[in-house]
Amino acid sequence: MPVTPTYPGVYIQELPSGVHTITGVATSITAFLGRASRGPTNEATTITSQADFERNFGPLDRKYPMTYAVKDFFQNGGSQGVIVRLYKAPGAGAAFATLTANGLPLQAASEGTWGNALKVRITSDVSPDVATRFGLTTADLFNLAVQDSKTGVVEVYLNLTVKDSPNRFDQVLKNNSSLIAFQSGASMPAAVPTPHSPPTPPATIWTDPASFTGVTTGAAVDSDALDIATYKGDPAAKTGQYALDNADLFNLLCIPEDALGVGLPDGVYGNALPYCVTRRAMLLVDPPVAWKVPGTIAKTQLSAFVTANSLNGDIARNAALYFPRVDEFDPNLNGQPDSFVPCGIIAGVMARTDTQRGVWKAPAGIDASLSGTSELVVTMTDNENGLLNPLGVNCLRNFPIYGSVVWGARTMRGADVAADEYKYVPVRRTALYIEESLYRGTKWVVFEPNDEPLWAQIRLNVGAFMHDLFRKGAFQGKTPQEAYFVKCDKETTTQNDINLGIVNIVVGFAPLKPAEFVIITIQQIAGQIET
Numbered sequence: 251m252p253v254t255p256t257y258p259g260v261y262i263q264e265l266p267s268g269v270h271t272i273t274g275v276a277t278s279i280t281a282f283l284g285r286a287s288r289g290p291t292n293e294a295t296t297i298t299s300q301a302d303f304e305r306n307f308g309p310l311d312r313k314y315p316m317t318y319a320v321k322d323f324f325q326n327g328g329s330q331g332v333i334v335r336l337y338k339a340p341g342a343g344a345a346f347a348t349l350t351a352n353g354l355p356l357q358a359a360s361e362g363t364w365g366n367a368l369k370v371r372i373t374s375d376v377s378p379d380v381a382t383r384f385g386l387t388t389a390d391l392f393n394l395a396v397q398d399s400k401t402g403v404v405e406v407y408l409n410l411t412v413k414d415s416p417n418r419f420d421q422v423l424k425n426n427s428s429l430i431a432f433q434s435g436a437s438m439p440a441a442v443p444t445p446h447s448p449p450t451p452p453a454t455i456w457t458d459p460a461s462f463t464g465v466t467t468g469a470a471v472d473s474d475a476l477d478i479a480t481y482k483g484d485p486a487a488k489t490g491q492y493a494l495d496n497a498d499l500f501n502l503l504c505i506p507e508d509a510l511g512v513g514l515p516d517g518v519y520g521n522a523l524p525y526c527v528t529r530r531a532m533l534l535v536d537p538p539v540a541w542k543v544p545g546t547i548a549k550t551q552l553s554a555f556v557t558a559n560s561l562n563g564d565i566a567r568n569a570a571l572y573f574p575r576v577d578e579f580d581p582n583l584n585g586q587p588d589s590f591v592p593c594g595i596i597a598g599v600m601a602r603t604d605t606q607r608g609v610w611k612a613p614a615g616i617d618a619s620l621s622g623t624s625e626l627v628v629t630m631t632d633n634e635n636g637l638l639n640p641l642g643v644n645c646l647r648n649f650p651i652y653g654s655v656v657w658g659a660r661t662m663r664g665a666d667v668a669a670d671e672y673k674y675v676p677v678r679r680t681a682l683y684i685e686e687s688l689y690r691g692t693k694w695v696v697f698e699p700n701d702e703p704l705w706a707q708i709r710l711n712v713g714a715f716m717h718d719l720f721r722k723g724a725f726q727g728k729t730p731q732e733a734y735f736v737k738c739d740k741e742t743t744t745q746n747d748i749n750l751g752i753v754n755i756v757v758g759f760a761p762l763k764p765a766e767f768v769i770i771t772i773q774q775i776a777g778q779i780e781t
Contacts, residue, residue, distance in 0.1 A: 270711045282316055286307035286333075288307060289306045292488065294496045295333045303320050303333065307335060312582050315506045321622075322590070327601045328601040328602075343470065345361040346434070350463070351370040351372055352372050352463065354370075365470050368430060368465055369399055371395045390412075392410055449461040478521065481521065482518075501530075502600060506593060518559070519533065523566070523569055526569070530686045531568065532675070535570065537573040538551070548637040548641055552643065566662040566663040568661070569661060571643050573644070573646065575592060576654070577625045595621075603617075609679050610761070618656040619654065623654050635647065640666045642660045642668075643658070659764050674766075676764060684716075684757070688712065688755075691711070709738050712757060713736045732760065735756075737755070742756050
């Protein structure tokens with residue numbers, strides 16, 4: 251704002267620089283949809299390690315293939331995942347384990363049989379100071395301890411009450427407990443629950459039945475097998491895949507099979523792919539279990555699979571298919587191998603490649619090794635690989651010395667006959683990265699005066715972002731002029747656009763494309779005859 255001089259002297263005025271630094275978004279946050287033994291349902295939960303996943307959703311479980319896909323992701327280089335646990339209400343039995351601890355109605359914090367192992371203990375050794383601070387008496391307070399007898403995890407909550415106060419037990423449990431909650435639909439008790447008896451030696455508080463209340467009635471059951479509707483969910487209620495609406499960002503989506511060796515029902519990928527397009531994410535597609543012979547896949551099976559799952563058209567640029575399935579040593583089978591879907595491994599390889607080289611490097615080649623695998627379900631020759639690669643199927647290969655590696659980098663729009671500009675996975679992922687970064691980094695433009703000073707600032711800031719990518723080696727070209735351009739001026743934004751409140755920014759880039767075919771020409775040098 252201009253300074254208004256009123257007295258003789260020196261005035262200081264600060265002017266904005268017009269610099270709004272655009273920060274590149276993350277590129278390998280991976281979302282997983284599927285069942286687990288425990289944990290919140292239809293919520294997007296961020297995790298950063300396998301241990302983090304197991305604390306929230308339970309250990310590796312052969313009933314839930316998603317647990318193996320998450321393990322594969324972190325084992326191969328992944329660093330951040332978003333988990334959406336799905337649960338289909340069972341035809342018979344309760345979803346939540348319930349119990350009434352001396353008049354206090356409670357239920358497990360999430361659905362499933364894990365809640366049947368809960369035990370609750372009420373005690374009355376409360377703090378008079380807390381009672382005074384909240385305007386209550388010590389008779390209004392109680393303590394609650396809950397144990398998951400299967401894992402041994404114990405939570406303790408002190409100085410709770412049933413009266414309206416900061417320590418009202420239902421609010422405290424809702425905001426803090428991962429084990430127990432106030433029973434849905436129950437009425438708030440009028441009085442505090444009576445305490446449990448102390449244990450009779452040599453029993454302890456969790457072994458003497460008089461010292462705790464366990465789940466004896468209303469035992470819960472696990473989810474039924476998932477169907478297409480459960481995977482898709484409801485966008486209004488934000489269930490199923492739409493639970494990811496609550497995730498700020500994800501770049502890759504994995505939907506492991508619901509049961510080992512069964513695969514996904516047709517239509518799940520067809521629903522997920524358009525959603526990935528709206529979120530600027532890539533869908534990692536697993537091969538059907540029946541795929542065994544490359545020649546048969548190329549001739550009939552691929553076309554039928556693509557049609558049944560609507561994995562065609564321009565939106566297929568946001569999907570990549572990897573074949574075959576992989577064999578891994580399963581700790582739940584005493585280390586014996588079993589076959590699993592590769593999506594978690596591929597997501598981890600992409601995350602590792604992004605960290606080491608950048609999103610513009612193809613997540614394939616001898617450096618794209620598959621950690622944690624014993625072998626591939628189908629071992630292919632070069633000629634068999636040559637049947638699938640031109641059709642946009644990325645093959646996993648096993649080579650001497652290098653072991654199992656990713657040996658393909660095409661999108662599902664990458665068939666040679668399609669001649670699509672987003673034929674390659676790194677090109678598409680680079681475009682999505684630039685789009686998302688600019689989408690977030692140019693929001694400051696909204697409601698600014700739409701004229702040349704604004705256009706100059708846009709060119710400055712977007713150009714700085716693109717130039718940084720050029721310096722990192724993300725584009726073709728020896729000079730910035732050959733690698734990218736940013737246009738925002740009276741040619742891109744006409745007076746009619748200005749009248750409509752529109753500013754047009756045109757950004758172009760020359761993408762790096764992988765050296766997919768290496769052709770070496772060898773010629774014998776004949777003796778030269780001097781003339």
